[in-house]
Amino acid sequence: MYRFEEIWGNQRLLSHLRMAVKNQKTSHAYLFIGGSGSGKKMIANTFAKYLLCATNQDEPCDTCESCRVFESGNHPDVIYVTSQKKTLGVDEIRGQILETVDIKPYHYNKKIYIIQHAHTMTVQAQNALLKTLEEPPEYVVFLLLAEKTEAFLPTVLSRMVTLKISPLSEEEIHRYLVGKKLVAPEEGGFFAAYAQGRIGHALELIEDTAFRQMREDILTQMSQLQSMRLSEALLLAKEWEIFKNDTRFLDIIALWYRDLMAAKSLRDERFIIQKDKKDLLYSAAKEPTEILAKKSAAVTKAKERLIQNGNFRLTIEVMLMELKENGAQ
Template sequence: LKQYRYRYKIYIVEQADTMTVQAQNALLKTLEEPPAYAVFLLLAENQTAFLPTILSRTVLLHIRPLPDTMVADYLEKKKGLSPAESAVYAAYAQGSIGQALDLLEDESFQQMRQEILEKLMALPQAKKGEVFLWAKDLEKYKDDLRFLDMMQLWYRDLLYAKRLRSEKDLIQKDKKAEIFRSAVESEGELARKAALIQRARVQLARNANFRLTMEVMLLQLKEN
């Protein structure tokens, strides 16, 4: 179908790297002899998934993540968020305005974050039995490991608050009061706990038992 208003007609193929060999071969003829008015954008994360014949007929554009400050600025100007709110969503969006907008509309994300931060704040005073119950409760997030990002950002902010005693470099500025109140451990201890969360992430990537990994991680995070 030819364009009727603008000079070009743009076709966007999302997750193009998931196309089968047969699908790529079916698209090859179109890429070899495209209509003069057509532009094809093949969005992908894995360049190696394409056939060499596809790659030889395309121009590779490597899209880098945007700075968090740029994402936050967009959210403030276009969505009316406060600086504190925009900083939080920008941190979790990992350089993507589209991801930030999705998170803004995702009530489950907001509920997860509230729950995880409440657990982390209560963890130092929690009894061992409560910790095991929390590990069991986290199983509902087994397929959504964003909760580990939330944990790491929490300890990252605690470390900054402890070292700099300033809110300027905090990511979760909307929780600054809670962060400064919780930043009581040494810098070394806070860094160790952030590393524990990363270790748990690596173990889960290696198909470790989810419940057991969470139990060990939470118990170690509880230790002083």
């Protein structure tokens, strides 16, 4: 359910939005800036629901008709502007906004347009929207969701209130995931670290059973790597070809070495991110930290090569050879 209390972090921004509604000083256009999975959709939806709520409380009331219809996703006065293409063109702006903007709200005193992926708006689309942004009907509120401000014309930007959504810290995401019982406490560290401040990303990964399976497989293989013969280890490069378009397996390997270093040098569980794998980590953390650091660098290098379209098999084989070196020379 869309409620402010459900949103973590960004408390200043939320209280700004609440105060604007309470003091009836809302703007006609807001631009929410944040990376994918940062929570901008959640914030914009909660704000829209709050703007339309018939009661004037600290949260959307969830009992008035507007609040109830909002949750169903079929609120007659909320229009989600989307595009089937990679960009949001002038046709979408005309068809989904300009043709309906002069029609008064059906039931409520506001009509809200939520423009998703607004940073993909073409220049023509922005110019088409500009006139309405300059002289909007008084009941209209535009909520634009975008990943970057640079995508907008200065004239368009100047007509909107820009709100930057800050990523959450790893601890905040960890507390959220565990507090909501979405993952076991020992698993929380991994998903929080992996999501890099983007709560939506963490939620997606938790649901993604293929990703979880990939992690299990990779970590098992990594824990066996040192006891494999080199010829055996190199076969992994072939096996991992299924991840050719998914370099996340290298992030999993990088995090493995990061945790091995923590297990080896600090001997303090608090510094291990993947607490759910601590037994595996402690039993594998045999090499000196300098060697582990070198191996970790080899993983980073392999990822860079793959991003630059390096040959997959060759890159991974080179990496595996580096990971197999025992540092004795």
